[in-house]
Amino acid sequence: MDLFLQYLANGVVVGSSYVLVAVGLTLIFGILHVVNFAHGEFYMLGGYAGITASTAFGLPLPASLAVVAAVSCLLGLGAEALLHRGLKNQDQTSSIIASFGLAVALQNAVMVTMGPQPELMHTELAYKAIELGPVFLPAPRALIPPAMLIIVGALFAALRWTWTGRSLRAMAQHETVARLCGVKVRRVAVITFMLGATLAGVAGFMMSAVYMVHPLVGNMIVLKAFIVVIIGGMGSPLGAAAAGLLLGVIESMTSAYLTNGLRDVVGFLLVIAVLLFRPQGLFGRSLERS
Template identity: 55%
Template sequence: MVSDFVLLPQFLTNGLVIGSGYVLVAVGLTLIFGILHIVNFAHGEFYMLGGFAAVLGSQLLGLPALPTLLFVAVLMAAFGLVVERVVFRPLSGKDPTNAIIASFGLSVLLQNLMLKTVGAEPMVPKSGFASGAIQIGNVFITAERIAIVAAMAVIVAALLLVLRYTWTGRALRALSENPTVALISGVNVRRVSLITFMIGSVLAGLSGALMSTVFMVQPNSGALIVMKAFIIVVVAGMGSIEGAIIVGLGLGLIESLVAGYMGNQLRDIVGFLIVILVLAVRPQGLFGLTTERS
């Protein structure tokens, strides 16, 4: 019993790291799902591409850690622009099922394209940090894991500031609340939709780049992470960025505790149990006030 208590800080630290990766993916999906109402099942592949972009930047181009993240952000922004214009914009205003099917097709395409291009062998980008764990009390943590949490905090804080204090951020929130009123108010809906998709793509890619320094990356890396992202979005409530942050961190902590005390095989089940419970009690999600529109 004493040993279990001693391990608690380690489990919580591990959960914070995992939850930080969940947060970035889920916030990106929240923007795309909550504002554009696009159910993008290829969002996990954006995470996967971010990991491979980090491998490209750090290993082949020899970029340090921060320039590698900037390199990933630029590539994923460009990729998001192309996907929004080529895949999803032509389906705008049509049966939502078409976009869902298109996202499934895009997911399969990207997985198989990367499998054919780089193979199935897991890869790890160079972080540039010294190897070895740092001991803080009873907690052992690597520099890469600290960087994941720190980068998540900075990226999310910057995003919240942009959404709150810039014209683009106000336009995004207006489009989320009521697209018709936003259009009447002079918001360029197509432009804002494009920016939204690009931001969502960048967040997923940055999460993949950061997490791949610890958990590696391979063509099917996004298959499970997209399910976790949808769990977070549903539990938090569609369109709630703050809710996605809280639930993402919470899910990471809960999964780490479950894996540590009950076994790793139960870790991925807990999220689906939480979804069932939340939907039974509060169908709009824990923070889903924006779904109640007049």
């Protein structure tokens, strides 16, 4: 039982990073209909930006976080210009393929500048730990779930109660009527990409103190995020949040009770099952009456 709780906690930590990455991915898809395969690179670059700021420049963690957010916003701005504005009037496959291209370009750019060796963020926090009954978590891990809750909670509150949030949801539901209400597509697109990139970047930053970061780390992350988005229901941020935690816990349990080799496989099996039996996702539902 004690070990079970420890595995659960480990799963929640990793799942929290999935939530941050997947919520942004599902927002970009739901609002702009862009399938962004370069989303893992937002995570990877968040990790590198954080490591560079905190380790190379010795900035404190809050300042490093600000650097990560700034880098992510710039990245989101560029990605929007390329994948959305640049290709808006073309077939959707164009932006999918372009996002693959962007992913490869970013991976190689980092490979050239930072080198291929994996890096870990070193912080004082690593020497502290939190014990909750039988559960033991080093501080850098323990901080991730509460940070995720705060960030995602703030995001959902903003989507629900601010004009900008309402305009994003309106655009997701009916672009033409949103435009007739005076919502500017470009503004929504830039905000959405910046949000998505920042959520992923912050996840990459926090996880860089837990797992090594390397130029290709985004490959697996983006696939995990797609698993989460499909399980949660395409375009549903709340579904992505729930499914992200679920995937983290399932992976942790698989690794603990079955075999570690199945850890990265179980999510894909789950996706196949969801697509076969409940293609709208576990948390997706149909709202229209007619």
